[in-house]
Structures are given as structure tokens and as C-alpha cells.
Amino acid sequence: MTALGKQLFFDASLSGSGKLACASCHSPDHAFSPANALPVQLGGSDMHRTGMRAAPTLKYLQSVPAFAEHYHESDDEGDESVDAGPTGGLTWDGRVDRGADQARIPLLSSFEMGSTPARVTAAVKAAPYADAFRAAFGARIFDSDEATFKAVLQALETFEQAPGIFYPYTSKYDAFLAGKAQLTQAELHGLQLFNDETKGNCASCHISQRTRDGAPPQFSDFGLIAIGVPRNRALPVNRDPHFYDLGACGPERTDLKGRAEFCGLFRTPTLRNVALKKRFFHNGIYDSLELVLRFYAERDTHPEKFYPVVNGRVRKFDDLPRRYWDNLNTEPPFDRKPGDKPALDEAEIKDVVAFLNTLTDGYEAGGKVVAEKTKAVAAN
Template sequence: MRAAPSLKYLQVVPPFSEHFFESEDEADESIDNGPTGGLTWDGRVDRGSEQAKIPLLSDFEMGNKSGVEVGRHVLKAGYGKAIADIAGPKAGGDPAIAFRTALKALEVFQQDYKTFYPYSSKYDAVLAGKVALTPQEARGLELFNAPDKGNCASCHVSQRGHDGTPPQFTDYGLIAIGVPRNRDIPANKDPAFRDLGLCGPLRTDFIGRQEYCGLFRTPTLRNVALRKVFFHNGGVHSLQDAVRFYVERETHPERWYPRKADGSLDKYDDLSEEAKANVNMDPPFDRKAGEEPALSSTEIDDVVAFLATLSDGYEPPK
């Protein structure tokens, strides 16, 4: 139902909060940034073990009926001794303990910095003074940061923290951007079905909170150039198109949304009518239909070139 989020760079994501105040060394701590944090698109879990449980027990992912069933699979696969070494002799034959131990093991594994937060991209090398961006990449970074152009950095923070920490390329906030409906998702064959993120249906504690409907967590853009699908519903299939959506959503909505039976445009067609009021209108979404997009095609290519510098595994030339 949703695109699989990256498990990388989750180690600094704050626990979910309805009212998030920036830390004192980052910004004005009196500003309430609203719903922020959590490890999933809707922010509903805060620990790696809780996140790992979701696909294992989801009806539309791995489809296990219970943790005990998962535990049986773990033991049948030959992990009984390893489970017993961690959780004690009795655990090697207890599916419930095996399940809990496996979840904890997955959480610990995701703390391996070499795998999950290596900070080994070209941009990290640039920040360390080891290499320079190409002219196109540098133009892309400038456009990425410029409030009157891409304005990407307003949510995907590109600067080091005041304490010197590497940029995470996310502010962890939940936001509604009105991405087009992905009609390839089986659940969307029901025209009445809506995945509204923070207000449900997968997250249940905010169902009925209309001000939260349509909000999804801003993902990191680290390694974004390696992805094949984009946004929470995976409905966009190239990075160029993902960037283009941001600058054309309001200026050329007919390129992104279908027509209703009466011929009118069905903007933000993956949202309920009530949730459409929550769609973000900050730049570059502040333009009107028919106006020039904030980025030209060449400038989109420049931004995409910069985003490619965020992929891990870069080796500076010797």
C-alpha cells in the first residue's frame, strides 16, 4: 500500500510528537513545528523493533498471523541456538520469545553505522573538504537551497547542525503535499479508499483528526537517487519527475491529476475533500496555474545532479 521507506539514517529521527520544538542549538525553540518524527511514513512507531514488526505482521506484506507464527518460522529456519545464546536456554524452543528476540536483533543490527549511517556520499566528502562539486552539482545545490526556486531545504535540511552534525536532509516533519493517486495499489481499486497517513487507516490513534489527514513524514533525501519509486505511495517512478511534481503541481496540475466526469480537474485526487485543506502551499507550491514553474527543465536536471551526490559509497579520486 505504501512505498518501502529507507531504513538508513533513522538513528537520529526523534520520537513522534504532535508538538515538536527545535532544540536550542538548532533554531528558535519557541516555535511549534507540529507533528514530527517516528520511523514510518505516518510516524506511528519509534523503535527499530516496533518498525520491524510491521511488515512481518501486515496482511499485505509478509502476512504472518501472529508473532508466535513468526517465531516458529525463525526456529524452523535454524536460529534456535542463536536465539538461546541471546535470550537463554528456554528461548530456543519458545516461538514467542524467539519473535521478541528476533525483533530486538533487527533493531540492534540497524545500529551498525557502516551499513545504516555511513555518511559516505560525495556531499559528505565535499563538506569534509576532500572534493568539490561539479559546476552542475553546485548549481543544483544552490537551486535546492534557494527559497524562491526549489526551496527544498526548507524541509530537507542541507546544512550541518550547529553542533557540527552532518545534514540529514529532512526536518522529520509530517506534511501533506497532495501527491497523485497511485492506481496500481490494490487498495486503491476501491474509489472510496484513502490512505491519509497520520489520520489513518494504518495509524489508528488520530482517526477523525481532520487537521492531520494527508500528512506523511518527510523522508531523508540521502540515497534518493538510488530509489525507483518516490513519495509515500510510490506513484512517481523517476527522480526527475519527483522534482518536476514539486514545481508543476500548481502551475500545470493537468499534467499530474485526472479529470472528473464533468471535465473539471481532480486536484489532490488521493485525498478526501476535507484533507485537501491541509495541502502545503509554501514555495514552490505558491504559484498559480499557467505561471512559469519555479524550476526550468535544465534547472530540474541540475537539482537531480546534486541529489545524486547524496548516494553513499562515493570514493574520491586518488
């Protein structure tokens, strides 16, 4: 099943255009996120259509819980009485819980792979691995397009759970936690700032400590949160001034439509391998970690750096209607006012970036980060 999933993941013939594979937007060499710096990826039948969201990493999703409006920690992880709020789900808006359901979305999306169950079935029947597919799912699996499509989703889900590929825990920080590597002075200072509740406070959502049972940190609490990311006017969908991507309350997710308390909320991604990414946030607004950290540090002290200024006034939170502003996070570093000292200065931002670079998988003793051998996945 895993071997079939690998082949399906790299097979562009599954798409409507015949040119787009899962791996096209989820490159193994970039922690299964895009290899290019486009804010959103191109797809559709002509490979020129765009969506509204950046393609997220597919790594380290094995611990994401099923979506819950009110998530309570388990017995071995903390106090069950603590309500962590909306948490979980595998997409930016948390609308699906299973890897198979997640894989279904891009395969059928008109602006992504733009395929159909019938086309997927035809592609698999004509593929070199067709006999292996029959062996895994039965000699008559191709009798039904829906059964074939379901089997494809199952194989993709199985592949994306392969621990050595999708959650290897081979970063320098993992080696540091195991006592097998030392962080530099800059990396240690960056970690301190990352954890400091009065400075970066990053660890409040991107947990950096081992769990109580000793499991490696996931660098996400998988919660859904609103932080008021600026509108990305480079996205064609945003040419419509009345359009807003409101995350958990729509438009892609529909079951929470009309629930104002969920508008503007997006799931907190893992920061593992974040240094390999070329675009950040759900709308791909920024193209460097430095810009991301400056936004966190100065969103409220110098909003004019991030939001439009019209007639001398800053249009803050320009991608979220005012009626939803009560949902915005105001915990540190978002607890400051214009004119206050930013949570992080440029030197501190540099050190936090140095620390974030220690979260890249493929670290080897001697201080090197080597490319993961995921290219072999395609050959296998």
C-alpha cells in the same frame, strides 16, 4: 545481537510464505529500499498480495525523533519556542518510534510477511543460528513464542542501528562538506536551487546544512506534511473510489483517527541515497526523480499534467478529500497559480537531479561511487 539481526534480516523462513525476508523489500544494494520498480511490493501467504504504500529506505533513521504532535527543537539545535508541528516516527505515518516496533509491522502484516510469533519461533529454532540465538537470549528463550518474537524484534532493531551499514555518511556531498571533494558546476547549481527559498526550496524540509554541533545533515526535518500527491490508480486498494490513504489520520494509524488536522500528512523521508530508489512518494506514484521534481515545480502552475481532467476540468488533489485541503502545503514552490512560471525549468531540474546524485553513499576519491559492501552482510 547485531550478527543475529543480520541473519534474521535475510531469513525468508520467518515469513508466512517462506519466501519473503526483510531484505526482499529492503535491498542493501538499493539503500535498503526495493530493488524493483513496483509501486508497492508483493507479499502475503501467496506472494501476490499488495499493500497501499511504497517500502521506504531503512537507512538514516537513527536521528528520527519520537512522534510529537508539536515538535520543539532542543536547546543546542535552535529556539525551543518554535513549533515545528507534527514530527517524527519511523513509518510513513509516524505511528511507531522504536525499530523493534517498526519491524513488527511487516512481520505480522497479512499483505507483507504474513507471519505469526509461533511461525517466527519455529523458523528460528530450525535455523542454523538457533544456538547463537540461545546464547544471546538464554537457553529457555524458545519456551515462549512471545518471548522469542520479542527477541527477534530486538535483534533486528540492533542490526538496523549498525552505523557502518545504515548511516555511514560516505556520499560525495559528505566528502564535499569535509573539503575532500569538489562538486561539478551542475551539482553546485543544483545545490543552490535546492536551497533557494524562491526556487526549489527543498532544504526547508530536506535540511542540507550541518547541525550546529557539526553533525552531518540528515536531508529531512522528519516532519509530517501534506503535498497532495496524485492518486496512484495502479494500486488495487485504489479501485475503491471511496478509499483514501490519509496518512497520519488513518487507516493504518488509528490513534489520530478523526483528527482532521492530521489527514493527508506523511513523514518527510531522507533524501540520502534517493538516486538509488526506483519509486517515490508514499504511494509509489512516480518512477524517476525528474517526475518528482516536475511535480514540485508545476503542481500549481500546470496541474493538468498530474491530475485527471474530467469534462475539461482538472480534478486537483484527487487523493485527498476536499475537506482536508486546508492541510496542504502552500509554501514555495507550492505558492504559484495556473499560468505562472514554474519554480524550476527543465535545465534546472536536471541540475537538481545531478546534486541529488551526490547524496549516494559509497563515494571514493577520484569521482567514483562504488557499491557498498552490504552483500557481505548476508554472508556474515
